[in-house]
Amino acid sequence: MTRTVAAAVDVGAVSVHLLVAAAEDGVLEPLDDESVLLGLGAVVDRHGVIPAPALDELVATLVRYATLARDLGAREIVFLGTAPMRGAANAARVVTAVGSATDVPLHVLDHAEEGRLTLLGVTAGAALGREILVVDIGGGSCQLVFAGPGAPVRAFGLPVGSSSLSRRVGVDDPPRAAQIEALRAEARRVVAACPDDEPGEIVVVGGTASNLVKVIPEAAVDRILTPERLAGACATLAAAPAEEIAPRFAISPTRARILSAGAALLEAILARYGADRATAREESLREGAVFALARAGRAWRDHLDRLAHGLNGA
Numbered sequence: 604m605t606r607t608v609a610a611a612v613d614v615g616a617v618s619v620h621l622l623v624a625a626a627e628d629g630v631l632e633p634l635d636d637e638s639v640l641l642g643l644g645a646v647v648d649r650h651g652v653i654p655a656p657a658l659d660e661l662v663a664t665l666v667r668y669a670t671l672a673r674d675l676g677a678r679e680i681v682f683l684g685t686a687p688m689r690g691a692a693n694a695a696r697v698v699t700a701v702g703s704a705t706d707v708p709l710h711v712l713d714h715a716e717e718g719r720l721t722l723l724g725v726t727a728g729a730a731l732g733r734e735i736l737v738v739d740i741g742g743g744s745c746q747l748v749f750a751g752p753g754a755p756v757r758a759f760g761l762p763v764g765s766s767s768l769s770r771r772v773g774v775d776d777p778p779r780a781a782q783i784e785a786l787r788a789e790a791r792r793v794v795a796a797c798p799d800d801e802p803g804e805i806v807v808v809g810g811t812a813s814n815l816v817k818v819i820p821e822a823a824v825d826r827i828l829t830p831e832r833l834a835g836a837c838a839t840l841a842a843a844p845a846e847e848i849a850p851r852f853a854i855s856p857t858r859a860r861i862l863s864a865g866a867a868l869l870e871a872i873l874a875r876y877g878a879d880r881a882t883a884r885e886e887s888l889r890e891g892a893v894f895a896l897a898r899a900g901r902a903w904r905d906h907l908d909r910l911a912h913g914l915n916g917a
Contacts, residue, residue: 608634610672610680611892612665614709616644616687616742616766617810617857619661621668622889623675626897629727631890634675639664640857643687644743644766652693661697662704669705679896681903682709683888685717686743686764710904714760717888718748719911722756724891725806725884728898730913736802738872739887740811740865742766747872749800756911763793765811765865777841777848778863786864790871797875805878808887810858811865816883817852818862826883830873833866840866 606627613620620638624631641664646657653661665682672680682701688694688711701709712720721739734751745761763771772785807828816822818836840848845859854862873881895903895910903910 607897608676608678609893609896610668610675610677611889611896612668612680612682613888614643614661614665614682614684614688615810616685616744616764617642617861618742619643619664619668620889621671622893623672623677624890624893626893629729629894631727631886631893635671640855642766642857644690644764645770647687647690647743648767648770651691653687653691653697658697658700662700665701665705665707665709669707679900680707681892681896682707683717683720683892684709684711685888686741686762686767689713690743714744714746715758716904716907717760718746718758719756719907720891720895721746721808721888722748722750722758722891722911723894724886724888725808726913727886727890728894728910728913734801734803736800736805736876738805738807738869738881739809740765740807740868741809742861745868745872747797749798749802750911751803756908757798759798761793761797763868765861765868768793768864768868769861772864774860774863776844776860778837780841783837783841783863783867786867787870790864790867791874794868794871794875797872800876802876802878805873805876805881806884807869807881808884811862811869812883813885814852814854814858814862815866815869817854822883827880828869828883829880830870833870836866837863 610623618638623635737748739746741764743764747759749757845856849856899906
């Protein structure tokens with residue numbers, strides 16, 4: 604793979620997150636990595652659409668990101684719509700408005716596409732040596748990707764995430780003990796729908812993973828998340844309001860308010876698969892999209908299944 608500068612933006616339920624990076628031989632060199640918290644998942648839950656004020660804010664953000672990416676030399680740019688775009692009744696209008704303002708396509712990903720890009724981000728295109736489950740706990744949904752040597756990649760989308768679970772249960776700031784137990788119970792209920800499997804390794808990515816690592820001192824060292832450590836994180840988050848917790852751990856108050864729900868979902872997923880740990884990784888959807896753009900250009904979506912099996916075979 605020749606050195607290619609590309610950019611990907613994850614238009615997610617909580618944040619809109621930009622990555623500009625140079626890709627070469629399965630290695631990424633980040634050139635810019637930043638995000639803004641627009642809370643589109645909550646907006647869509649409340650209105651069923653992305654209304655004009657929120658759309659204007661989204662378009663302005665993506666115009667700025669496209670300009671930044673081009674200034675950094677990005678040959679290809681892609682915007683990736685996840686849970687809020689899948690749920691918005693006016694998604695087609697949003698896609699048109701974004702494309703007209705930025706000259707960059709906004710792709711509304713289905714669960715399988717989102718899962719395959721996430722897997723590609725985690726593996727950096729390397730062939731797998733063992734069975735793996737990659738979990739991305741987002742704000743509005745969870746993606747579970749099952750993969751292994753010589754096996755088809757299977758992606759499963761769970762239509763609940765840390766933000767939507769918090770709203771579903773109703774969580775105070777800080778959460779009360781009974782509310783944390785309610786989060787755990789609801790998480791176990793929804794996770795029961797996940798497919799059967801016996802992964803040899805579980806990797807967890809996304810905002811929930813990276814922020815839980817910040818809250819758990821031991822995980823900041825080894826990036827391992829266990830049920831005991833997740834319980835400790837919930838106790839920490841319940842000890843004070845988000846505005847006090849956030850600066851202590853260098854996370855945003857918005858993230859702090861929904862992190863207990865993310866921990867409950869990960870705890871339920873570990874229990875579902877009889878696992879005692881997951882490894883937190885920073886690489887995820889956006890990294891996978893940059894690799895896909897670098898290898899296949901604007902036709903990346905047509906080649907995604909092959910790309911997810913490893914760049915060397917694509």
